[in-house]
Structures are given as C-alpha cells and as structure tokens.
Amino acid sequence: MFPLALDLAGRRVVAVGGGPVSARRVRDFLAAGADVHVVSPELCPELEAMLGDLTWHPHRYRDGDLTGAWLVHTATGDPLADARVAAAAAESRIWCVNAGRAHRGTAAVPARATVETHAGRVTVAVTSGDPRRSMAVRDWLVGRLPLARFGLLPRPRRGSLRKSA
Ligand SMILES: C[C@@]1(CC(=O)O)c2cc3[nH]c(cc4nc(cc5[nH]c(cc(n2)[C@H]1CCC(=O)O)[C@@](C)(CC(=O)O)[C@@H]5CCC(=O)O)C(CC(=O)O)=C4CCC(=O)O)c(CCC(=O)O)c3CC(=O)O
Ligand SMILES: NC(=O)C1=CN([C@@H]2O[C@H](COP(=O)(O)OP(=O)(O)OC[C@H]3O[C@@H](n4cnc5c(N)ncnc54)[C@H](O)[C@@H]3O)[C@@H](O)[C@H]2O)C=CC1
Known part of the structure; x- marks a missing residue:
C-alpha cells in the first residue's frame, strides 16, 4: 500500500x-x-x-x-x-x-489522529493491514509526539487530540 x-x-x-x-x-x-x-x-x-x-x-x-x-x-x-x-x-x-x-478494494483507510498546533494540524496515519495493530501504533505515536522538538506548540482546545476514525 x-x-x-x-x-x-x-x-x-x-x-x-x-x-x-x-x-x-x-x-x-x-x-x-x-x-x-x-x-x-x-x-x-x-x-x-x-x-x-x-x-x-x-x-x-x-x-x-x-x-x-x-x-x-x-x-x-x-x-x-x-x-x-x-x-x-x-x-x-x-x-x-x-x-x-x-x-x-484498491484503497484502505489508515488509523488516524490529528493534533492541533499553533502552526496548524499535524496528522498521524498508520497502516499495517491489521486495523487493531494500526490503532495501537497510532495511539502510542500520537501520545508521544515531541511537538517542541519541531518548534510546535500544542493548541489546547476541546477535541485538540482527535482520533478520527
Ligand atoms: C483493510 C481495512 C480496509 C478499510 O479501510 O476498510 C480494514 C478492513 C477491516 N476492518 C475490519 C474490522 C475492524 N476494523 C476496525 C477499525 C478500523 N479499521 C480501520 C481500517 C481498516 N479496516 C483498513 C486497514 C487499515 C490498516 O492498514 O490498518 C481503521 C484503522 C480506520 C478507520 O476505519 O477509519 C479503524 C480504526 C478506528 C479507530 O481509529 O478508532 C474495528 C474496530 C472497531 O470497529 O471498533 C474492527 C473490528 C475488529 C474486531 O472485531 O476485532 C474487518 C473485518 C470485518 C469483519 O470481519 O466483519 C475488515 C475487513 C478485512 O480485514 O477483510
Ligand atoms: N473496515 C472496517 O473498519 C470494518 C468493516 N466491517 C465490515 O463492514 C461491513 C458493514 O458493516 P456494518 O455497517 O456494521 O453493516 P450493516 O449490516 O449494519 O449495514 C449494511 C448497510 O448496507 C445496506 N445495504 C445492504 N445491501 C446493499 C446494497 N446492495 N446496496 C446498498 N446498500 C446496501 C444495508 O441496508 C445497511 O444499511 C461488514 O462487511 C463488516 O464486516 C466491520 C467493522 C469494521
């Protein structure tokens, strides 16, 4: 894929x-x-x-x-x-x-999460062929995103960390 x-x-x-x-x-x-x-x-x-x-x-x-x-x-x-x-x-x-x-099919929907930052949205998408594994990897990654390392500030607001699925 x-x-x-x-x-x-x-x-x-x-x-x-x-x-x-x-x-x-x-x-x-x-x-x-x-x-x-x-x-x-x-x-x-x-x-x-x-x-x-x-x-x-x-x-x-x-x-x-x-x-x-x-x-x-x-x-x-x-x-x-x-x-x-x-x-x-x-x-x-x-x-x-x-x-x-x-x-x-010819396409698949990855496990996704979007983080709102002061500079816009950062979206993480994971595909592995196994939806449960993809969700687990997505959750692990998005929970550990070192935003400051990329010069990004989290923009805290309701639903700022949104699992989109
Ligand atoms: C291949 C893919 C094609 C596609 O895009 O559809 C596909 C296929 C299938 N899914 C099945 C089952 C489930 N899928 C989920 C959940 C999600 N499925 C998603 C993607 C994908 N699913 C694509 C692969 C992407 C990748 O590479 O990982 C996620 C990541 C993204 C999204 O949906 O947005 C989303 C995360 C939601 C979140 O983020 O929270 C749950 C859990 C639940 O619903 O709670 C269950 C019940 C599992 C259980 O019960 O164990 C079945 C069996 C159906 C059956 O047997 O009846 C098939 C068909 C098959 O495998 O042949
Ligand atoms: N990819 C994924 O992430 C997941 C996929 N699934 C699979 O997705 C499928 C659908 O799941 P549900 O929404 O729970 O099923 P459901 O049975 O609740 O809904 C099926 C819908 O399709 C309609 N329908 C049936 N035949 C049709 C036709 N010929 N043309 C147009 N519409 C038609 C029905 O009226 C109903 O509204 C199942 O095969 C299930 O195994 C299930 C869980 C997750």
Whole structure:
C-alpha cells in the first residue's frame, strides 16, 4: 500500500451501505469537505443525523451510482454487493475502499489522529493491514509526539487530540 493524503474538498465521494461502518467513514469524509452521496435502501441513526450534509440515494446499489465519484467506499455487509461495487469502481479507475474485504478494494483507510498546533494540524496515519495493530501504533505515536522538538506548540482546545476514525 502506498500512503497518500487526499484533498476531498468539494469532490464527490460515494459511500455504498447505510450501516455504522459507512457512518464512521462518512463522518470523516464530510469533515474533509467532501460532497458525499450515500447509496443504501436504509440508513442507521448516525447517518440519519447527517442527512442535512449529504445526498441520500435510497435504493440498493445499481449501475451508474458511481458516476462522477473521485472515491468510493463500500460497506454493505454483502460480499457480493461489495464486490460488484469494487469491480465497477476498478472499471472506471476510481479508488475504492472495500470495508468488507480488505484485499478486494484498491484503497484502505489508515488509523488516524490529528493534533492541533499553533502552526496548524499535524496528522498521524498508520497502516499495517491489521486495523487493531494500526490503532495501537497510532495511539502510542500520537501520545508521544515531541511537538517542541519541531518548534510546535500544542493548541489546547476541546477535541485538540482527535482520533478520527
Ligand atoms: C483493510 C481495512 C480496509 C478499510 O479501510 O476498510 C480494514 C478492513 C477491516 N476492518 C475490519 C474490522 C475492524 N476494523 C476496525 C477499525 C478500523 N479499521 C480501520 C481500517 C481498516 N479496516 C483498513 C486497514 C487499515 C490498516 O492498514 O490498518 C481503521 C484503522 C480506520 C478507520 O476505519 O477509519 C479503524 C480504526 C478506528 C479507530 O481509529 O478508532 C474495528 C474496530 C472497531 O470497529 O471498533 C474492527 C473490528 C475488529 C474486531 O472485531 O476485532 C474487518 C473485518 C470485518 C469483519 O470481519 O466483519 C475488515 C475487513 C478485512 O480485514 O477483510
Ligand atoms: N473496515 C472496517 O473498519 C470494518 C468493516 N466491517 C465490515 O463492514 C461491513 C458493514 O458493516 P456494518 O455497517 O456494521 O453493516 P450493516 O449490516 O449494519 O449495514 C449494511 C448497510 O448496507 C445496506 N445495504 C445492504 N445491501 C446493499 C446494497 N446492495 N446496496 C446498498 N446498500 C446496501 C444495508 O441496508 C445497511 O444499511 C461488514 O462487511 C463488516 O464486516 C466491520 C467493522 C469494521
């Protein structure tokens, strides 16, 4: 895997599936300023609460739903549906996170944490292929960041050390 930082601002991200895993990632896509479209016949309460900030397509995934997307995320709980989404994304050369099957997508979400400093945000991202290990390494690293060594001052405010996941 090759780590990249994506500028999602104003860009269409299509999330297929309306459950808690989709909700967790959609929350962060929205925080990054993405134009989020959710394709799912139903939404969990966390996604319902975000309805004012996203476009909901209330049906099961079908051909054409990925049109215009820069990034696709699929978490339907149905391996066949996820595989269909991932295959359509690959066909159109759109990066796709397949949350149900790590090795059937073309991208993965690393464990992340953002520290606010006087000079802006510093984000730590860890990927290892094993989410629990990545979370543990992320927690260890971010708890020990020697900001002063880099001439940075922590900017203490509510949520200044935010695990984004
Ligand atoms: C490959 C990857 C692809 C992708 O991006 O989706 C992937 C795949 C899978 N995750 C699964 C399970 C869980 N994942 C989490 C949590 C996180 N998962 C994240 C990333 C990734 N998960 C990508 C790898 C990134 C890397 O390289 O490390 C984190 C780091 C980032 C984020 O989500 O933002 C986030 C940290 C949240 C935080 O920071 O707090 C938890 C814990 C929880 O939910 O509390 C569980 C339950 C575990 C348990 O129960 O033990 C399953 C099995 C599903 C099943 O079997 O049903 C698969 C599928 C598979 O492995 O095939
Ligand atoms: N990558 C990760 O970090 C993690 C991944 N998972 C995996 O993510 C997947 C989803 O998990 P949850 O959100 O808990 O599942 P869930 O079953 O609660 O939600 C699935 C959602 O997808 C919708 N859906 C089902 N078929 C669809 C289709 N054909 N088109 C569009 N939407 C469809 C459902 O209506 C529901 O809203 C599971 O495969 C789970 O194993 C679970 C934990 C963490």
